[in-house]
Amino acid sequence: MEEKHRETKWCEEKEQAEASIWKYVFGFTEMAVVKCAIELEIADVIESHGSPMTLSELSSALACASSPLYRIMRFLMHRGIFKEELTAHGSPGYVQTALSRRLMRYGEHSMAAFIMLNSSPMVTTSLHCLSARVLANETSPFEVAHGEDAWSFLEANPAQSQLVNEAMASDARVVVPAIIHDCPEVFDGLGSLVDVGGGNGTTLQMLVKAFPWLRGIHFDLPHVVSNAAAFHGVERVGGDMFQSVPKADAAFLMWILHDWGDKECIQILKKCREAISEEKGKVIIVEAVIEEEGKMDELSDARLALDMAMMAHTNAGKERTLKEWEFLLEKAGFARYTVKSIHAVQSVIEAFP
Ligand SMILES: C[S@@+](CC[C@H](N)C(=O)[O-])C[C@H]1O[C@@H](n2cnc3c(N)ncnc32)[C@H](O)[C@@H]1O
Missing domain, CATH: 3.40.50.150 (Vaccinia Virus protein VP39)
Incomplete structure (x- = not known):
């Protein structure tokens, strides 16, 4: 009986792992899509529209093709970042959520600058060197990636320093x-x-x-x-x-x-x-x-x-x-x-x- 119970638990765990592993396979994709939404200012545009916004309204406001935009929005809606509601004419439209408001470039509680920092090459390159730190404790992944420590790097790179300051300010x-x-x-x-x-x-x-x-x-x-x-x-x-x-x-x-x-x-x-x-x-x-x-x-x-x-x-x-x-x-x-x-x-x- 106990053996049977253990086997069932193991099968359940394996099934769960089959789904969970994709979270890591595509971990960076989620960040990249959110960064794309910030760059396009999707949340800001929907906010200033003020009512459910159809795909064609959104694509003309952003001056972009509707088909890739549709796929980006499908991804973000699936994650609950935007929602769908009907427009006054009964067509499906995109609306904001509390989470999408955090992606506004100019919103009160915007965390857009923090996401832009954490998805920037400056940050991701040192994250790629994390194992160097584990293998040799004194090694700084930032120094491996950039050749100097963060403070010297930021002093020499005003644009990157601004990115950090804006993220901290957000x-x-x-x-x-x-x-x-x-x-x-x-x-x-x-x-x-x-x-x-x-x-x-x-x-x-x-x-x-x-x-x-x-x-x-x-x-x-x-x-x-x-x-x-x-x-x-x-x-x-x-x-x-x-x-x-x-x-x-x-x-x-x-x-x-x-x-x-x-x-x-x-x-x-x-x-x-x-x-x-x-x-x-x-x-x-x-x-x-x-x-x-x-x-x-x-x-x-x-x-x-x-x-x-x-x-x-x-x-x-x-x-x-x-x-x-x-x-x-x-x-x-x-x-x-x-x-x-x-x-x-x-x-x-x-x-x-
Ligand atoms: C992570 S930021 C925090 C900024 C701010 N306290 C906040 O939370 O928004 C760290 C700050 O420490 C400053 N800093 C680093 N070394 C410093 C030093 N030796 N003396 C004074 N400030 C320093 C950096 O310039 C940077 O603004």
Whole structure:
């Protein structure tokens, strides 16, 4: 009886594998089709049409042939990215979903820039070299692919640097409202905030707008800060966080520490600790916290994929478990910390001197 049960289970597993393997055979295709939809601005065109849009209306708006467009839309509809509804004349038309709105170039919660970055040759070439890192731990796939580390490469390639900054900004436009909504108390009592590695300044602009009592200091590498737009209430400072961090009541680090190994993180955190005020000071870290087995949620896949991205694009960066965060904070001399979950891939960790 038990033998029979085992055999049935094995057959079911084999059948499942036959279907699941195609997900990997065509894994990149899904990304390529979504990238194609972003390049054509399909979601933006359907959004501005404002009602179900027929294939012929869509193809004339995009000035393209209807037959390849039909096949692209069939693929995207099958994945639930667009939906079909009848037009006022009873013809089938395409409409947006919450997911397709994320593909709009100019939408409020657009993640188009992040997809454009992750499907760009700069990113995919280093992902192709992931095995080099596994075979020799010190090897950086990014360096194997591009001949230098990501920061030197980006400094020498302004167009690629812009691609990264736009991608980060698109994530910031999603996660910063979640922070403001889910834990506004984090900013209570603070007079000034330095955003360490603030990218193109999007995050700090949103924080200063939401908490107008904050004086913002946008701190990043000189070539990054010099390309960021000026914003009322925000001072721009170029420098190196490994040397020193501008003084403020609190330091804010979003998607910074996961770029670095433990030794560098401790160095950055110590510089932040020196920069903040001793009484009301704190360091606010916005990063993923990898869950222990069995405590996964619907964003766990994204956090683990991000860890693979860190393995591919940085020398020693990684996503960290709570125990690993605790280790870093203790080594950097912080007395205590709290962790707040928000509706995002990241959590908010507050570390106090
Ligand atoms: C992944 S991006 C995060 C950007 C931003 N915090 C966000 O979440 O949108 C990492 C940032 O760290 C900055 N960075 C790298 N090395 C740095 C250094 N030594 N000093 C200051 N900033 C640095 C990069 O220029 C980049 O803007």
